[in-house]
Amino acid sequence: MRRLFVLPNSRAGWGLLIAFVALVLAGTWPVIGLVNRATLVMGLPLMVVWSYCVIFACVVVMLIGNRIVERNDHE
Amino acid sequence: MNSIWPLLITLTYVAVAMVIGLHARGKRASRADMNNLEEWGVAGRSMGPITLYLLIAAGSVSAYTFMGAPGWAYSKGVAVFYVAIYLAYLALVAWYFGPKVWEFGEQFGHVTQASAIADRYQSPALGALAALVMAIGSVAYAVLQTIGSAYILFVMSGGLIPIWLGVLLVLACIAVYLYASGQRAIGRTNAFQGVLMLFVAWAVGLWAVNSATGGMSFAGVFERIQTEHGEFLTLPGAGGDMSFSFWTTSIIVSMFSFMPPVWTQWMSASSARTIRRSATWLPTYYVVILPMVVVGFIGIYSLPELARADTVALEYAMQHLPVVLVGLLGAGTLAASMSSSEPFIHSISLSLSKDVLQPALKLTDGVTGKLARRLILPIMFLVVAPLAIAEPGSLVMILLVGLGFASQVLPAFIGMFFWPRASRLGVMAGIVAGFLITVAFTTLWPHPLGIHAGFWGLMVNLPVFVTVSLFTPATKADVVERFFRIAAPQGLTRLGRREEQRDLETGHVP
Numbered sequence A: 001m002r003r004l005f006v007l008p009n010s011r012a013g014w015g016l017l018i019a020f021v022a023l024v025l026a027g028t029w030p031v032i033g034l035v036n037r038a039t040l041v042m043g044l045p046l047m048v049v050w051s052y053c054v055i056f057a058c059v060v061v062m063l064i065g066n067r068i069v070e071r072n073d074h075e
Numbered sequence B: 001m002n003s004i005w006p007l008l009i010t011l012t013y014v015a016v017a018m019v020i021g022l023h024a025r026g027k028r029a030s031r032a033d034m035n036n037l038e039e040w041g042v043a044g045r046s047m048g049p050i051t052l053y054l055l056i057a058a059g060s061v062s063a064y065t066f067m068g069a070p071g072w073a074y075s076k077g078v079a080v081f082y083v084a085i086y087l088a089y090l091a092l093v094a095w096y097f098g099p100k101v102w103e104f105g106e107q108f109g110h111v112t113q114a115s116a117i118a119d120r121y122q123s124p125a126l127g128a129l130a131a132l133v134m135a136i137g138s139v140a141y142a143v144l145q146t147i148g149s150a151y152i153l154f155v156m157s158g159g160l161i162p163i164w165l166g167v168l169l170v171l172a173c174i175a176v177y178l179y180a181s182g183q184r185a186i187g188r189t190n191a192f193q194g195v196l197m198l199f200v201a202w203a204v205g206l207w208a209v210n211s212a213t214g215g216m217s218f219a220g221v222f223e224r225i226q227t228e229h230g231e232f233l234t235l236p237g238a239g240g241d242m243s244f245s246f247w248t249t250s251i252i253v254s255m256f257s258f259m260p261p262v263w264t265q266w267m268s269a270s271s272a273r274t275i276r277r278s279a280t281w282l283p284t285y286y287v288v289i290l291p292m293v294v295v296g297f298i299g300i301y302s303l304p305e306l307a308r309a310d311t312v313a314l315e316y317a318m319q320h321l322p323v324v325l326v327g328l329l330g331a332g333t334l335a336a337s338m339s340s341s342e343p344f345i346h347s348i349s350l351s352l353s354k355d356v357l358q359p360a361l362k363l364t365d366g367v368t369g370k371l372a373r374r375l376i377l378p379i380m381f382l383v384v385a386p387l388a389i390a391e392p393g394s395l396v397m398i399l400l401v402g403l404g405f406a407s408q409v410l411p412a413f414i415g416m417f418f419w420p421r422a423s424r425l426g427v428m429a430g431i432v433a434g435f436l437i438t439v440a441f442t443t444l445w446p447h448p449l450g451i452h453a454g455f456w457g458l459m460v461n462l463p464v465f466v467t468v469s470l471f472t473p474a475t476k477a478d479v480v481e482r483f484f485r486i487a488a489p490q491g492l493t494r495l496g497r498r499e500e501q502r503d504l505e506t507g508h509v510p
Helices: A011-027 A045-073 B004-022 B037-045 B049-060 B061-076 B078-108 B113-120 B122-157 B164-211 B217-230 B245-257 B260-267 B270-304 B309-320 B323-361 B365-390 B395-408 B410-417 B424-443 B451-472 B475-485
Strands: B491-495
Touching: A011 A045, A011 B078, A011 B424, A045 B078, A045 B270, B004 B122, B004 B164, B004 B309, B004 B323, B037 B164, B037 B260, B037 B323, B049 B078, B049 B164, B049 B260, B049 B270, B049 B323, B061 B078, B061 B164, B061 B217, B061 B245, B061 B270, B061 B309, B061 B323, B078 B113, B078 B245, B078 B260, B078 B270, B078 B410, B078 B475, B113 B260, B113 B323, B113 B365, B113 B410, B113 B475, B122 B164, B122 B260, B122 B323, B122 B365, B122 B395, B122 B424, B164 B217, B164 B270, B164 B323, B164 B365, B217 B270, B245 B395, B245 B451, B260 B323, B270 B309, B323 B365, B365 B475, B365 B491, B395 B410, B395 B424, B410 B451, B410 B475, B424 B451
Parallel strands: none
Antiparallel strands: none
């Protein structure tokens, strides 16, 4: 039991895990360092635009996740 | 401010919230039903996706959005957006863990986070410890929100309602509907408060932009900031104290702080699918932060000499906005404070009754249900009210330590969702080690190397948890099995080998 762990066991599950990790990386260092510039995009600071891109990307990933979970009938 | 309108609008909001809260019980649930923890504690697991969306959203958007966030924008700049990002990540956490927590609750009868911990590790002592220490952070959070509520009443009344009276007034209102309708009242009032906050934030933000630039676009504000105060548009911010490491570790620590009210909210859903649907759309609510933050940026050049940064939105509104909007801002801020404090007060009462007093005094479920309802009164009037009126200077410190502890409970959840071998003693050792480090790095040597104290705590906590777990007895196999049938319905993976383990399907955990 000491080496048993919960991990995804399908390609879709791994894809979802990678997407979750990518989202967390997108909002933290070092990625956040790449958008740390005092420039404006559509009238908003680049950091603000990036933050909301990450926030709405979370919605998209969860929507995809819902399709995977419901297709696999995990519930 | 001489007009009576802001106070009238704010008090009208309080009256509407009370009516909604009192009627939240509805006709289905009788007065006797409310003495049942399933009903008073988790609303009979009945909440639909829209109510749950607004419940979680309004609960997570505290007075910080209307006071603290504009204040951070005013004093630091874009660094404030770490909050919006971690709130979105909390939705990911809710999406993954929420449905499993709901199934634990539905199948095993848990109504609190601590009961789930006690059950998984077969240790009422560990459950009671988790409940007690989580209560410290929760009390500090409720006190801070209550102070915010009283401050709003003080400002809106032009000083006529002193802080002590505001504290008692707000707590009395919450006490009435919380006692009458429990989690159902929190659900309904948070839904109302959530809609109100969204409307008020955008109305105030757009009006403020119009008064500052003559247009409705945020671009005019940020072009001026870019020209005159470019340091507000990047990290480490104007104060120079939001480094990349503090930004990153603050987000990670906040993401892993599984606060008890959130757990209760998940268990109040009508189904596991409801939680997933609500969590999916939850990040969209955090557009509520943007317009209030823009007001903070306007304050940088229009109110340069402000003594208290967190009053920037209120000060700007009182100087430049019509009285009706000032009143709505007061109502919105009060809504934000109340919607965040009431779930914490409710969860403290629920957890102390269920996880501390019931096992200690060997109470029946019926007596425990009645006790949970009545316990909100001493918690509010003997603990929260005196602390809020005294406004102790160390309160923020207590809150930081409390939240730091919340993240230190992470091993308990790793053992519940990912690693069957996690043991009771491993979790206890990890929590204690992580908590001591967090306390030391919050009080004695704050955030060494610009890394959040809670993150340092986790770096010690997790290795201690794994090591002690491997050398101490695991929880009984049948208990682990029933948890992991829900946490890992497809089976477990044996690390270090290629083949997958399907032991749970055969009913045997090696």
